Amino acid sequence: MTPRTDLAGYLVRYPHEAGLGDEDPATVLDRYHTPDYELVNDGVLLDRQRLLDHIRPARRRAVGLRVEVQQALVDGDQVAARYRLTADLRKGGTITSEIYMFGELAEDGRLRRAVQATRTLPSG
Template identity: 30%
Template structure:
């Protein structure tokens, strides 16, 4: 049996840029029950990650994900991508993300560790990747 793995562009599009898709469904689609994420040194469990995404859904109007580099092999995933968002107040934020991850046996993300670099937007948006 071949397992199809998710990827970050599809996951982020479902999480942030697909109006009408319930948050729980989007998370279940791409993230294993034991999911953990470290962003810029801060670890979050799946519930804390869901809280972060719920906050972003409240403050982000629209956006996109552009994958610059991507590698997947067996249970390992790595990429470099840029997330651009327009917030409700009109602020444009662009963040470059360096990501290393691990897939669960079912192809969903089990773990992601990432470092972010603010490319555009006010300095106050530097922590948008972990904001709540």
């Protein structure tokens, strides 16, 4: 499974595997992304190392994740998605983010680059 063959599945699986799984975060990242993958999230550039630095503490903070995919489109090497990610926190409470993602795929179907805009939704 790659983002090209199942974008909605990737949007659901990747956060679970990266944020809650026991597998090495680098292995999970490399399964779905090219080695030169870059994510621009709300204007902040995250390369592979910065993403790995983000995953490790996220595993300590989250105890549950839910992803609801509203739209997921693939057209050639371009992808677009709109989805919500809800994280249940170890110390209590939840954070729900609405995410708009646009990306570029590599020949092998993995993500090469993505740009995301997010907004936090009120809990309730």
